[in-house]
Amino acid sequence: MTVMETTGTRTDSCAGPPQQNRRPDGEDCYTISEVVALTGLTAHTLRWYERIGLMPHIDRSHTGQRRYTNRDLDWLDLVGKLRLTGMPVADMVRYAELVREGDHTYGERFELLKTTREDVLARIDELRGTLAVLDRKISFYADAGRALASERSR
């Protein structure tokens, strides 16, 4: 019975400081299941990321198995962050392409990140608005609950 292909054991409580459990540069050579454990992604997703060009082509062992490096893990950290912003995968692939194309795409990358930054700020604002609505509703129900309780005790 195969247990992997699921979320794996993330030991950090919840998004602590990144790059833990890593090997020093030079001997950084991780199997796909190690990357699963480190990132919380599934092996399926890692292979899929590579297929669609969201990852560079990953080095292979002499038998063709994937061997990830610290650099790959850094990239996956960034992808994870961008994913949290709700950025579509297609846009992340575009960013990956820019990185592959070399230094002359710095300007375009800069613009893309700035746009994303604006989006994130707008999103945070939206969420704050929602929070206000939620708090109003919650205090309504809290009051209603108290009213019901005093009703019962009377």
Place this chain on the structure above:
Amino acid sequence: MTVMETTGTRTDSCAGPPQQNRRPDGEDCYTISEVVALTGLTAHTLRWYERIGLMPHIDRSHTGQRRYTNRDLDWLDLVGKLRLTGMPVADMVRYAELVREGDHTYGERFELLKTTREDVLARIDELRGTLAVLDRKISFYADAGRALASERSR
């Protein structure tokens, strides 16, 4: 050619104070396309919401056309907010069911909203973390851009 079924004309710049362009209670009777204009949802989505139980059954005109009320618009406002939090539609349907079931579900609604509130707070925190990463990258590219510029002018 039918132009509707698209986003429609939202006149408010971006999520200003809600309930504008509304008719006073008592003569609140909106066609589906008016609701499209007021909410930014499509008519498809409004009908779909009703089918899946995310809306109460909407009143009909004598010919069977939907006639929305201010109360319905209020509900759609709330649904819109909850949607922004990323709450799954199924959970919103659950909330709608609780509302339909009556006052004795206050406690459960309270819990649901509190959980959602926590989720929103966590989400805001995630986004703030992402913002930090983004800012670091952006300032890297800004520096690189400046370096390139001084390179050229030399």
Place this chain on the structure above:
DNA sequence: CGCTTGCTTGGAGTGCACTCCAAGGTTCTA
């Protein structure tokens, strides 16, 4: 009256981001 525009329905289709499968080769542990 005819025409355009808008509304109705159930069911089928779409796009995204995975998620899984089958069949087979590889690596590790006892």
Place this chain on the structure above:
DNA sequence: TAGAACCTTGGAGTGCACTCCAAGCAAGCG
């Protein structure tokens, strides 16, 4: 050296949240 656990591939499948379609009824206008 056996057996379990792990890895490979292309392609098919899933779940969510819409999104669209066809066929037909209804309302307003010149």
